[in-house]
Amino acid sequence: MHHYWRLSGFYFFYFAFVGALSPYWGLYLKSLDFTAFQIGVLMSLLQVMRIFAPNLWGWMADHMGRRVLIVQIAAAASFLSYIGVFFGTGFAWLFAVMAAMSFFWSASLPLVEATTLSHLGEHTGKYGRIRLWGSVGFILAVVGLGYGLDYLPVRFLLWAILGLMLGIVLFSRFIPEAQVAAHDTDKIPVWHILRRPEVLAFIGGGFLMAAAHGPYYTFYSIYLVDHGYSKGVVGWLWAVGVICEIGVFLWMPRLFKAVELRTVLLASFALATVRFLAIGWGVQWFAVVLVAQVLHAATFGAYHAAAVAMVHRFFRGRHQSKGQALYNSVSFGAGGTLGGLYSGYTWDVLGPAWTFTLAAACAFAALLLVGAKLRLEQA
Numbered sequence: 001m002h003h004y005w006r007l008s009g010f011y012f013f014y015f016a017f018v019g020a021l022s023p024y025w026g027l028y029l030k031s032l033d034f035t036a037f038q039i040g041v042l043m044s045l046l047q048v049m050r051i052f053a054p055n056l057w058g059w060m061a062d063h064m065g066r067r068v069l070i071v072q073i074a075a076a077a078s079f080l081s082y083i084g085v086f087f088g089t090g091f092a093w094l095f096a097v098m099a100a101m102s103f104f105w106s107a108s109l110p111l112v113e114a115t116t117l118s119h120l121g122e123h124t125g126k127y128g129r130i131r132l133w134g135s136v137g138f139i140l141a142v143v144g145l146g147y148g149l150d151y152l153p154v155r156f157l158l159w160a161i162l163g164l165m166l167g168i169v170l171f172s173r174f175i176p177e178a179q180v181a182a183h184d185t186d187k188i189p190v191w192h193i194l195r196r197p198e199v200l201a202f203i204g205g206g207f208l209m210a211a212a213h214g215p216y217y218t219f220y221s222i223y224l225v226d227h228g229y230s231k232g233v234v235g236w237l238w239a240v241g242v243i244c245e246i247g248v249f250l251w252m253p254r255l256f257k258a259v260e261l262r263t264v265l266l267a268s269f270a271l272a273t274v275r276f277l278a279i280g281w282g283v284q285w286f287a288v289v290l291v292a293q294v295l296h297a298a299t300f301g302a303y304h305a306a307a308v309a310m311v312h313r314f315f316r317g318r319h320q321s322k323g324q325a326l327y328n329s330v331s332f333g334a335g336g337t338l339g340g341l342y343s344g345y346t347w348d349v350l351g352p353a354w355t356f357t358l359a360a361a362c363a364f365a366a367l368l369l370v371g372a373k374l375r376l377e378q379a
Contacts, residue, residue, distance in 0.1 A: 006174040007116050008133035013167035014109065016137030020161050021046075023142055023221045023238050024149060027231075030222060031154045032089050040344015042091075042098055043218045047210070047336030049102035051329050057107035058114075058325030067111045067321060068177045074107035075172040079165045085158055106333070108172070110324035115175065117312050128249030128305055135246045135301075139239045146235015194326065199314050201373030205265065206307060206331030207338075208366035212272055212359045213299075214339015215347070216279070223352050227283050237289060241296030248301035261306045261313075262374055268303035269370065271295050272363035280356025299363075307331075 029039045057074065061067040081104060084097035116130055145160060193199060224234045248255070255264070275295040282288030307327065315323020339359070346355045 004130060006171070006176060007112070007130050010112055010168070010171040010175055011131055011134035012137035013164055013171055014112075014137070015134030016141040017161065017164040017168060019138035019141030019238070019242075020145055020157065020164055022217050023234065024145055024154075024157050026218060026222050027149070027225070028154050028157050029094075034091065036219075036347045037344045038091055039222075040218055040340050040347070042094060044214075044337050044340025044344070045095065045098045046102045046105075047333055047340055049099065050106040050333030051337060052333070053103050053106040054110045054325035054328045054333070055322070058110055058321040061111050061114075061321045066177070067115050068172075068175045071108050071111050071115075071175060072169075072172045074104045075165075075169045078104035078108075079169050082162065082165055106328075108168070110328045111321055112175065113308060114321045114324045115177070117308070127308065128252035131305075132246045132249040135242045135249065138242045139246075142238040142242070143235045146238070147232045150231045193315060193323070196314075198374050201370055202265075202307075202310055202314070203327060203330050205269065205366040205370040205374075206327060207335035208362045208369065209269065209272065209299075209303060210331045210333075210335030211339040211342075212276060212362035212366070214336060214341075215343035215352075215355045215359050216276070217336075218340050218343050219347055219352065219355070220279070223279075223283060224289070237293050240290065241293040241300070244294050244297035245301030248297045249305065252302075252305050255302070256306075256309065261310050262370070264302050264306040265310070265374070266367060266371055268298045268306070269363050269367035272299040272303075273360045273367065275299055276356045276360040276363060280353040280360070283352075 026039050026043060029042055034042070057070055061070050064070070078101050081097060081100035084100070085094065088094070088097075116127060141160075141164065145157065148156065148160075194203075221231075221234050221238075224237065225231065229237070272295075275292045275298075278288050278292040278295075282292070308324075311323050311327045315326075339362075342358065343355050346358060350358075
């Protein structure tokens with residue numbers, strides 16, 4: 001595929017940014033003496049904006065036929081919004097800055113996913129080989145900053161993130177626009193596809209899976225540091241999960257030929273249930289924490305690859321961008337918001353172990369919903 005490096009480069013910087021922000025931004029906010037609930041609120045803004053912003057951008061992209069132009073505008077606006085973090089540390093100020101940044105940042109990924117899948121055509125199994133460079137970027141950012149923040153003040157994180165966002169802006173200039181293939185569902189309103197029981201069940205499962213990951217993305221690093229793990233070790237634990245995720249992306253073409261998408265989703269939900277119980281109740285044992293991170297291969301890698309392929313199956317032609325946006329906004333947006341907010345509340349009230357138990361319950365609910373409603377002939 002002649003566009004391989006241009007698409008891979010964007011994924012690299014996009015997920016390197018995630019690798020800097022998700023594990024360490026909570027530590028920066030904690031250094032400003034915010035409460036657990038305030039940290040949960042600020043971290044959840046990244047997901048709140050994904051509820052409605054991707055649908056707006058996806059609708060514009062499908063109507064204009066200019067996905068890449070919107071990605072470029074959104075990347076630049078996100079970069080400019082982020083600069084505000086250097087000008088204040090108050091809760092209201094950071095709330096406004098993170099809300100603005102997240103509104104524009106959330107536009108990019110669903111549009112780039114739709115563009116990548118359009119370029120791949122019928123060869124969607126090759127998606128993993130492009131997407132794995134996002135995982136490489138995440139690993140380099142999370143390990144590098146993990147060690148760096150053991151020796152540098154936590155404020156250094158602000159500059160590291162600024163550099164990664166600049167990389168997103170630059171690589172957005174090189175993404176090739178894709179022709180959207182016509183499909184017989186083009187004349188059907190997108191809501192007619194969305195209201196099918198199997199589509200609703202799939203998206204509901206995504207909502208619950210994202211809610212399950214809320215405590216992990218908001219408090220995992222804080223939880224480990226509070227239990228005596230160094231930031232360098234924390235960085236490596238995040239990286240272990242993503243290294244295993246890369247293995248899944250490389251293995252994906254063979255996996256999807258041998259196993260149905262529905263089966264991959266159900267296995268991911270089941271392993272997520274086990275994983276979050278292990279983190280919640282086994283944090284004092286390094287071996288348990290390590291095995292839980294290996295399970296990231298299933299709870300994110302295999303799950304995400306199967307989910308993107310499932311969206312691509314349900315939403316075709318000119319509905320591709322809207323379909324990816326709807327999936328992103330309901331699952332990562334609404335589900336991620338719920339995850340961030342309930343974990344911010346229960347962390348202090350019920351404690352970390354029970355917060356991760358709630359996460360496991362969300363994953364188990366997803367297993368029951370998708371297992372009951374998404375039938376074999378539909379997936």
